[in-house]
Amino acid sequence: MKKAFLLLLPLLMFSCGGEKFSITLTSPKEVVSVQLFENSESQLAYIMNFQGNPVLLESTLGLELREYGLLGKEMELLRVDSTRNTRPWNPLWGEDGIIIDDHKAYTFYFRSKKNDLLMNVHFKLFADGMGFKYEFPPQEGVDELIIDDEFSQFKLTGDHTAWWIPADYDSYEHLYKTTKVSEIDSSLVDSSLLAASTIMERHAVNTPLTMQTASGLHISIHEASLTNYSEMTLRVEDDKRTLTSSLVPSQLNGWKAKVNAPFSTPWRTVQVAEKAGGLIESKLIVNLNEPNKLENTDWIKPGKYIGIWWEMHLQTSSWDMASGKHGATTEKAKRYIDFAAKHGFDGVLVEGWNTGWERWIGFPDREGVFDFVTPYPDYNLEEVVAYGKQKGVEIIMHHETSAAPRTYEQQLDTAYALMQNLGIHAVKTGYVGPIIPEGEYHHGQWMVNHYRKVLSKAAQSEVMVFAHEPIKATGLRRTYPNMMAREGLRGSEFNSPWGGGNPPEHLTIVPFTRMLGGPIDYTPGLFKLNLNEYKEGAYVPTTLAHQLAEYVVVYSPVQMAPDLIEHYEGEAAFQFIKDVPTDWDASKVLAAEIGEYIVMARLGKNEFDWYLGGLTDENARELEVSLDFLQNGAQYEAQIYKDAADADFETNQAAYEIEKRIVTKKDKLTLKMARGGGVAVRFKAL
Missing domain, CATH: 2.70.98.10 (Beta-galactosidase; Chain A, domain 5)
Incomplete structure (x- = not known):
């Protein structure tokens, strides 16, 4: 009306x-x-x-x-x-x-x-x-x-x-x-x-x-x-x-x-x-944004992906080839595709596939470094894409511009034509470093217009965009729904040895600040949380249950399981990442105090299963929440992934337990979260 x-x-x-x-x-x-x-x-x-x-x-x-x-x-x-x-x-x-x-x-x-x-x-x-x-x-x-x-x-x-x-x-x-x-x-x-x-x-x-x-x-x-x-x-x-x-x-x-x-x-x-x-x-x-302007949207699909990414932050491999430990190889990409196909992931992100990474950051003459079509000799792009199609797995392209947008704009047509020819429908863009030309900034009008130009070109080429080092989210995902997610915050890569870790309170603030603008490509779901073997004393300052809960609390239609795939093998908790949707029919905040804790429930798109995620700061916490959001007259198996009694974000990050019980909307659930901990629940309709 x-x-x-x-x-x-x-x-x-x-x-x-x-x-x-x-x-x-x-x-x-x-x-x-x-x-x-x-x-x-x-x-x-x-x-x-x-x-x-x-x-x-x-x-x-x-x-x-x-x-x-x-x-x-x-x-x-x-x-x-x-x-x-x-x-x-x-x-x-x-x-x-x-x-x-x-x-x-x-x-x-x-x-x-x-x-x-x-x-x-x-x-x-x-x-x-x-x-x-x-x-x-x-x-x-x-x-x-x-x-x-x-x-x-x-x-x-x-x-x-x-x-x-x-x-x-x-x-x-x-x-x-x-x-x-x-x-x-x-x-x-x-x-x-x-x-x-x-x-x-x-x-x-x-x-x-x-x-x-x-x-x-x-x-x-x-x-x-x-x-x-x-x-x-x-x-x-x-x-x-x-x-x-x-x-x-x-x-x-x-x-x-x-x-x-x-x-x-x-x-x-x-x-x-x-x-x-x-x-x-x-x-x-x-x-306050205009309705969808894209006529054909069949190619826009939420989903989950894995990728060759975290190992660079662990410094066990590198984006560039000159280092002698190049990560983006044909062999490794196929291994990730096999893992994605086995566990039901939609895509594989491959970073460091194209030449130029030897001079991508820290150099004043970064223009012309990347061309976005030329792979390193040990990465056969066409072969990897074809292998992915055989397995039903999409390849996610990566375009790191090294904050040289004029170079990127000169090559937009060529780069996106390649993606169209290969049937690639997603790209992660990046703008690391000070903007060239000097005097322009990531958040000024000139770059606002550049980001829009890239988004428009992507839409013409039927490509979804995951933007890093972006302009902030202001609701344009309604007008251009191929704008799937943006970074635009201190993301999970800061949990790597070089980043020192995001404190537990971080994600009890982000939903009430950055997330109000729109979806976040935060990359939750790290499982190996003690990083001492990569750097003495390094660790991810959350519990594993906290990592699972992030999939529900930190919204994105495209969620990554970012850890090394070998760190997921044999972990029962990996089942929650495989189960949790990225598209929803309803979302509710059940309990929250900014900077202290948040508990959210979401209903999977076109399904009857609900999912709950709860996060706390550096304080252990016990909360009771009503399950009155569940459907009338229905029974659910609550599959609860929770902190173990001795879990702690500083001393025992990986300790978790899985509990199952039958519940209805008349029940209440007591959530016990360790310091820096969390809880993740799938309510499976019976």
Whole structure:
């Protein structure tokens, strides 16, 4: 059902005289309200409430345009339109089989009193938050616009607890910090392990920025549909309560963004939930993106894969051939294909297959190093692909650009034509290192447009993309469902000997921050957790049950079993990885406190089996959860993979037990998780 109507004139409360306007907007069920008005300094401003209580105090709106100056001050309101939309839609894949887009939309049409430039401001209000964006409609004499700054403010009601990473223009691969907003300080973070890092503002963060108020309300600020624009970071102003949008610049060109009218900025989003789990269950971000633009999607398929990857991080083999321990050989790829076929995996990723890895990182002259079509002599690409097809296993291509996107763009046609000819439908892309040309950053407009160009080329070639060192996820998976998953966080490779390990609390924060943007290629499922044989004292700081639970908690439609295949042989717990789906009909957060623990349940796509994953931080924990999400009148065999009594993320990571019992929706389940531990359950319908 879709309803549309014009906002009634008596509600507008503005006139053609010198009076200032003030308009109140409401969401469905009037849970969220926004007051848009002209403040005492003639600046556009807004206030946001949730259930009648303030979420954001007076916050200003505006953009700084090079030719036109500040737009957002001394604006004449011409008219207002409003529509009500209630529409279900079915994602091609995802956490839920059906999504309801229920919102009220408002468009404000403004004219600058200083220069007659037209600018529209759009608001969409949902029961769990809102989004707004700026639009420059078609107008005579206006074509190119240079945006030097954006002044979208979010003024908080207090000094909230925040989970944040710094406003790094080149990397999201930081551990999250937990501080008050007033204590946000990039000097607290360590970026020494990052291949590229550019932090220019000390008191600024990347988004999603998630916070909790003193009263327990949860708030997350992010953006949706990031298109042809620089990404938004948030600067903490001197009052320690006001967050102001700060766009990643192009030092090469001297602007934040350069666009052509007509043009709309990305949506600036504010999600609100009484419980932490409500942020994860929110569909606001994807609902602010356009529907699927791809006509034929038969080739887009969620699934699981293994690959020649982890051994490079263990340094038992290498991406390059000159080292004498090249990993991507024809023989090894076939062995991985055999393992995938035997255990029901859909694909095999092969990294280091193409020439050029001898000069891929740490060299200033990285352009032209890779060509994405020439394999090393010990890797027969055509033979490996053909062998995989015989076994029913897809090969996943790997394109590491070494952060030289101009080289990649020059070879897109050739590289993707090769994939089409071979029938390869998936690629993992990478952008390790500082961007070439110097002065551009991973998260600036130039690279945003590059990532989109690659995604479009991939769609034309019927290729799914797993992007590493990407631009952040902002819900575009709805519009381009071949955008399967992104890294864009401190991933599991940091659990290798060189990375020092991700602390147990990491994945009790990530679902409420990075995952709000979209699916994550985190690579869960490491089984050999004591890494002392690779580096003295090294270990993965989780239990094995925690690794299993990650498949349910950390969402991705394409999940990897990343460990060496010999580490899975003979392990009973490997059965859970083989069983767990990557596509779902329903997802629920059963219990959660950000930075402490999370328990999620998901219903497999087109099946009756539910799966549960629970993770805890460095503290052992016992939680009781209701099984009321199970189907009425049905019995299930609960196959429980849990920490052993003596399991511990520091001293006994691999200790686990498997328990089976019959349950129904009337039952409760007590989850005992060790320090850094977890629990994974398959509820098999009987």
